[in-house]
Amino acid sequence: MRLVEVGEICRFEYGKSLSERTRIPGKFFVYGSNGPVGSHATAFTQGKTIVIGRKGSIGEVHVSNDSCWPIDTTYFIDSTCTDCDLDWLAYNLKHLNLAELNKASGVPGLNRDDAYKQKVWLPETKNEQYQIAAYLKAQLAEVETARQASQTLVWDAKLLKTKIVDSTFGELRDWQPIAAVAKVQSGYAFKSQDFKTSGVRLLRNTNILPGQVYWDEVVCLDENEATRYQSYALEEGDILISLDRPLISSGIKVARVETADLPSLLLQRVGRFIPKPGAIDPGFLYAFLQSSRFIGAISGHDQSLGVPHISPGQVESVELPCLSLDEQRRIVTRLYVQLAEADSIAQTAAMQLAEIERLPQKLLARAFDAQGA
Known part of the structure; x- marks a missing residue:
């Protein structure tokens, strides 16, 4: 066993451009930096191939068990580029976490040097490399089975x-229609040229995720200017809905305003529910x-500039149960206890999945970091 540089044992070759319009669907996978992106009738490599992200998903390592076509956003290593066992080499490259080299250099992309x-x-013989790779392949297969089972639990x-x-x-x-118990106020169309980097935050549709207000992307209005728009000032407990693209893969973009979200103003394409006094419990409406039923009712509406869009009127036309305030509150109390239990189950499942997803790097570290000890 001896310590060597990667450049001593293999060569990173550049992938070759192959636009979608020139591809002829066939039996060979076309690889981009993030994995297979299509197929082609001919291959560019010889046999099993390691594909490494050069641009885009930088440092990502994929293995094609057959000849393939890595495009120009990648490097590749096949049997013509190394004498090492390709599976052993691929696991080593994954363990090296090549993506960090992009951050270190400050230049977008992975420099092969x-x-x-x-x-x-480097083990003394190729057979030793093969044995290490075979052991890791078996262990990682078990981890993947556990990961899939855990992912199912999360879902x-x-x-x-x-x-x-x-x-x-x-x-x-x-x-009865939501309009009978609440109005949906649409935000104000503030002009983008008035946006500032500090001041009173403007809550846009990009700031709403399922169940939370998200402030990673912030635009503001001058504090003095903001005083002119008090009818759009948000308050703690307000219920919001994104009127543009309200449905995403993780759920419906509705959220409640918290103290940390204030002060802020309501921007266009976001709706705020304004309940009629004594008509609806906010927790009942939010649930x-x-x-x-609500998600189905707002699905498939018109598009605005190609983006799925619903209007305040369409939201208000959706029907919800007509109950007394006391009955609404009893239902909400019972419902939130059940949802808290479900949340606990979901958090436990998510923590278990996160731990399983860390196992591959732990296995690689155990296999390769200890070799020189």
Whole structure:
């Protein structure tokens, strides 16, 4: 066992450009920096190939068990580029975390000369390399099986919350339009040339995620100017809905305003529910907005500039259960206890999944970091 530089044992070759319009669908995978992106009738490499992200998903390592076509955003290593066992080499490259080299250099993209300087422990024989790779392949296969099972638990936990909400509202009778109990106020069309980097925050549709207000992307209005728009000033507990692209893969973009979100003003394409006094419990309304019935009712509406869009009027026309305030509050109290239990299950499942997803790097570290000891 000896310590060598990557450049001593292999060569990173550049992939070759192959635009989508020139591809002829066939049996060979076309690889980009993030994995397979199509197929082609001919291959550019010989046999099993390691593909490494050069631009885009920088440092990502993929293995094609057959000849393939890596495009020009990648490097590749096949049997003509190394005498090492390709599986052993691929696991070593994954362990090196080549993506960090991009951050270190400050230049977008992976420079192969930087990769060549990384050091690995080289077993004396190719058979030893093969045995290490075979052991890791078996261990990682078990980890992947566990990861898939854990991912299923996470999905099931999320579905449980939906089932609880749907079951609650599915049992109710006597329905009326939301307009009977609340109005939906659309935000003000502030001009982008008035946006500032500091001042009073403007809550846009990009600031709403399912169940939370998200301030990673912030635009503001001058504090003095903001005083002119008090009718659009948000308050703690306000219920918001994104009127543009309200449905995303992780759920419906509705959220409640918290103290940390203030002060802020409502921007166009975001709606705020203004309940009529004594007509609707805010918690009841917020829970209903996350039900499959409401989501189904707002799906498939018009598009604005190619983006799925709903209007305040369309939201107000959706029917919800007609109940007394006391009954609404009893339902909300029971529902939130059930949702808290479901949240606990979901958090446990997510923590378990996160731990399993860390196992591959731990296995690689155990296999390769200890070799020189």
